[in-house]
Amino acid sequence: MPMRVGIGILGGGVVGGSLARRLLGDRASISEKTGLDLELVKVAVRDIDKDRAFPRDYVTHRLEEVVDHPDVDLVVELMGGLEPARSLILRALQAGKPVVTANKELVAADGPALFDTAAAKGVSLLFEAAVGGGIPLIRPLMESLAGERLTRVLGIVNGTTNFILTAMDEGGTSYEAALAEAQRLGFAEADPTADVSGADAAAKATILAGLAFGVWVDQGQVHREGIERLDRGDLAFARQLGYVVKLVAAADRNPTGVSVRVHPTLVPRDHPLAAIRGATNAVFVEGPAIGQLLFSGPGAGGEPTATAVLGDVIDAARELLAGAQVAPRIRFNDRAVGDITSNTTRWYIRLEVADAPGVLAAIAGVFGSAGVSIASVWQEGRGDDATLILITHEGPESAHREAVKQLMALDVVKQVAATIRVLLPES
């Protein structure tokens, strides 16, 4: 006799629609597989007349009606954004109803407070779909790897920017053209800011870092550089030097604390991340015992994301029916947020310089006095001017910043045209 759990969904978009269809269409097979009778009770949609994807009996435009409905035992939040999602999730948790959400923005901003409320009420708050779409990442980090002292989490967690960078790299197109193509194909939104600025990746990196290191980093403390100002010339230079440029999110511990950052990164062509094309996501989880684990798959999209949400719904329903819940799965300590200038780094630097005797010596002198060692130099002349590409050896971020500051003060340096970090093999 399968055990019934009533499901309410907040948000009738792509993911909500896919989830509702699966709950209705796969009810028998889910029951056969899990012993749970998941019954869709209500879906809150923005506009009842417009959102005709759902049977009319199920839809409402009143969000509270879903949360408060007596037959709704479990709430799925798929609206996104901070409010009213936060208030509705808290309202459900306070009523003892478990919540499943895919809202990375909210979890990144308010995770610990939400987890505390869930723990206090003894109900589940699950968010597998908030990072990596259909890729199981949250559960492995929280459960399978709970006994590992992780050293680094690193990956490509935004499909829109990876699609754009893949197009720029493979097609030699400009950022603007690649963005327009991504928008035309539905891989980028009309307002692409959250993706191309790195904000979306930063929220995901915060969540991964929180689970990996027990420190929840405020979004303002994430070092964040987007892809908007990337020059296709730098992608071409990178290619000639054996690299591909990816928007990499990374978190590790430096001497001052946990450092989270998102920025364009030169990835060696033979590194597995270099092979991650288009809208695919891939995350490496590293630790002394497990070495490197790689998880990859579809990072977005209604169907894959609905699979992750449904996995959480099944898990939360199991726990709800068990009628008991242990201490919170997630505990945070007070280890500090790290200062990025304490990181070890390696940079690709493009300088526009005068093509005159002694220029290279002056530039090399700056690096030497800043304590940055140069790994390779490549010069391309064009009349009176020259382009100088340098790649440094690993060294302190602070020293790299000092070198660039001094370079800008040199007369022979017309412009520090680009600085892009290079992937380090390990933390």
Add this chain to the structure above:
Amino acid sequence: MPMRVGIGILGGGVVGGSLARRLLGDRASISEKTGLDLELVKVAVRDIDKDRAFPRDYVTHRLEEVVDHPDVDLVVELMGGLEPARSLILRALQAGKPVVTANKELVAADGPALFDTAAAKGVSLLFEAAVGGGIPLIRPLMESLAGERLTRVLGIVNGTTNFILTAMDEGGTSYEAALAEAQRLGFAEADPTADVSGADAAAKATILAGLAFGVWVDQGQVHREGIERLDRGDLAFARQLGYVVKLVAAADRNPTGVSVRVHPTLVPRDHPLAAIRGATNAVFVEGPAIGQLLFSGPGAGGEPTATAVLGDVIDAARELLAGAQVAPRIRFNDRAVGDITSNTTRWYIRLEVADAPGVLAAIAGVFGSAGVSIASVWQEGRGDDATLILITHEGPESAHREAVKQLMALDVVKQVAATIRVLLPES
């Protein structure tokens, strides 16, 4: 106030030793992270005087003493083999003690009976480390993907054979030389049969198939070919044709039921599995909604495997302390085990033939009458004899078998020297 759970370990080998060291050394950090005080109580080792890796207070050579110890709340089985592991696990479950095991052989052979006992007693039986060493696979399959109708599970799940095949491919060495090297480096055991015959991979494939499709396939019903008879010449031909040979374990549904098989497989050089080198494992999980998910990492070794075991220990301890457990996580239905001859397949075939007029026509005629379409042919003459390499198009396994049977009956065919399946892009 952390909640104490007493841990007993059966087996003091590489994984048991690593786990014991972590329980003793990381007790405070595990407690900080999880709120659980995991206390090592007893470790059963084979020879107390020899196994000096453990503090003497903890060790015993009496297996029952660990299971029955009043302070042991949770039993970790790391002995391997069917007996006495099975009896000890059942004894622990009957006593209401959750069990964590890495024993793929036992879980593959007796999984459903063990799960039933655990469910009847309301305690956990977890086995993340049984497949893929340190790679989280079991939990994602059972939980994150519980709502997906999976179509195929496919991967490299035996590090020993992958190490040998990588050496044969990259070094051009013979199977015997590569095996000897693997033994010298500790990647293969003195008796390598379980690995090179595909039996280890078959057990893992059975477990993955059971979780993915709800059908537990008897080991005798797994189609299994090892790597012992692989000729380095075929690896070289494969390389020239753009393939690398891997021992691939696969499970999917065919028209008659669930088909599980392990056999050498030609993998296109640009496929992600082709890049999995040495002792690394990699598994693809495929479904209509999630597309392809890839999990890869260290497939064996004491430290990675201990991480997976420790993750299970933490999860089982949480459930134990919650004092309640829901219906079994794993349910099996009565869908049939599939007949491999109903599969769709594609073969690489090497024939030793007479180098005479009309030979190719005769051979092509056989394929035609069997209903197998040829994708490419490559001939290499040597005096009176010639080697003919054929790769077929996708077609029924039964038709391929019929074609080979007829080829063997042809006078001009001296030998069907090799048949190796080719990876299909999807089920």
